[in-house]
Structures are given as structure tokens and as C-alpha cells.
Amino acid sequence: MARKPFIAGNWKMNLNHLEAIALVQKIAFSLPEKYYAKVDVAVLPPFTDIRSIQTLVDGDKLLLTYGAQDLSPHDSGAYTGDVSGPMLAKLGCSYVTVGHSERREYHHEDDELVGKKVRAAIKHGIKPILCVGEKLEVREAGGHVDHCHSQLLAALKGLKAEQVREVVVAYEPVWAIGTGKVATSTDAEEVCKALRGALADKYGSEVADEVRVLYGGSVKSGNIAELVACDNIDGALVGGASLQAEEFTKLCALA
Numbered sequence: 001m002a003r004k005p006f007i008a009g010n011w012k013m014n015l016n017h018l019e020a021i022a023l024v025q026k027i028a029f030s031l032p033e034k035y036y037a038k039v040d041v042a043v044l045p046p047f048t049d050i051r052s053i054q055t056l057v058d059g060d061k062l063l064l065t066y067g068a069q070d071l072s073p074h075d076s077g078a079y080t081g082d083v084s085g086p087m088l089a090k091l092g093c094s095y096v097t098v099g100h101s102e103r104r105e106y107h108h109e110d111d112e113l114v115g116k117k118v119r120a121a122i123k124h125g126i127k128p129i130l131c132v133g134e135k136l137e138v139r140e141a142g143g144h145v146d147h148c149h150s151q152l153l154a155a156l157k158g159l160k161a162e163q164v165r166e167v168v169v170a171y172e173p174v175w176a177i178g179t180g181k182v183a184t185s186t187d188a189e190e191v192c193k194a195l196r197g198a199l200a201d202k203y204g205s206e207v208a209d210e211v212r213v214l215y216g217g218s219v220k221s222g223n224i225a226e227l228v229a230c231d232n233i234d235g236a237l238v239g240g241a242s243l244q245a246e247e248f249t250k251l252c253a254l255a
């Protein structure tokens, strides 16, 4: 089955409000509509920029989509500082990253919480971009495939096959994020193929063929083509390189 490539730009906690608007305008200008027939593109700004981006996207009928970097597992209530699925849905978010290694590391998010967030996103019609990935010591000990496999299945626990179709999986080896060290395409494909295999075993090959599996970790315009040439890599979750309009649009055009 041919899956449409998908590039998502994770801005992390970068850019002020005006810079965010300017970046979306530059991306829209440099990536004309014809590209969207070949690649889906999303930006994942900080919460504070989402409303402005919604206004730009809706106002100019842009084909660019957008989403958030996290959501609460709860719909509403006394959860100071959190942002819920219904709030993101109201802002037109198509995607939300869940289980990013920075959330796992700095906010101590475990697989159980990541699973709740995946379910919260799906409940509100937002596609979760579920991040899994091993630390360097796990890879060096040869446990990377098992580690990612177990993070994936733990986060999808309790979902029906129909719901798993909504999930985007991102394999992000922790040692490659923001370090400039990109996994070789062979290493990335090994894990992405194993993750798709795990989906096929548990939810059937039709679902596994449909789910997009991305690679993330120091992706740039210079390495995207080799990565997406792999059978099981359907695009990328891009951090640093998504903050520069020229580099990001080049990368999208090459995907």
C-alpha cells in the first residue's frame, strides 16, 4: 500500500508569537499547493501560537496542517497549566505529539500516561504522533528493537484496530535528537520495519500497512531522501530543521 509521506515540524519551546506567524507565512509562500499532492506537512508550535496559526491557515485556506506538542489525558478540571483534547480540537489541531522523549525525560511521563494521552487525542479526533525511541545505552546493548516495540504496544493498549489507524508512529532514537547524529537509514529502517511488524501481528496487516511510521532525529534536507527511500519510513518528525523556512520547505519538497 502506498502511504503518503508526512513531515511534521516540532518547534519545541522556540519562536515568539511574531516569529511563529512569519515562519508559517514563509512556509506557505515557499511550498506551493502542488507539493501537498505528494506530501502532508504539519507544524507543531507551542500552545501559545496555535490560535494565530489557525487564523492564518483558515484565512488563506492553506493546505498546511498544524497541531500541538502535548495534551492532557483529561478533558477538563483542576489540572493547572494543562491543555486538553477538546481545547486543541476547538483550535483545529490535526495532530499532537505524545510521548516525546523530552516529555518522558523532563516530565517523567511513563508508558501508561502516554497511552492515556493517545486515547485522549483519538477521542477528540486528533491524530496522535506517538514517539518511541531508545537511549544510547539501550542501543549499545542491542535492546533497541525490543525497547521500541514495548513502548509502542504499551501506548496502544486498549485501542481497537480502527483507532490504531489514526495513530502516526515516530521512531526517535533519543541519542539522535538534537545531537546532529542521525541514525543510518539501515538502522532507522530496522526499527521502523519491526514496529510495523508489531502492528501487523497485533492489529492485522491492513492496519499496519496504513499507519505512517516516521523517523525523527537530526533530519535535514541533506538526509531526508535516503530515509524516505526505505520501505517502512513514511516521513519525518523534524526538530531543529523545522525552525528555518528555507531548510524545512526544501526538506518537505524532497520527502
Ligand code: PEP
Pocket: 010, 172, 176, 177, 178, 179, 180, 216, 217, 218, 219, 237, 238, 239, 240, 241
Ligand atoms: C524532535 O524533537 O522530535 C527531533 C527530531 O529533533 P531534531 O530534529 O532537532 O533532532
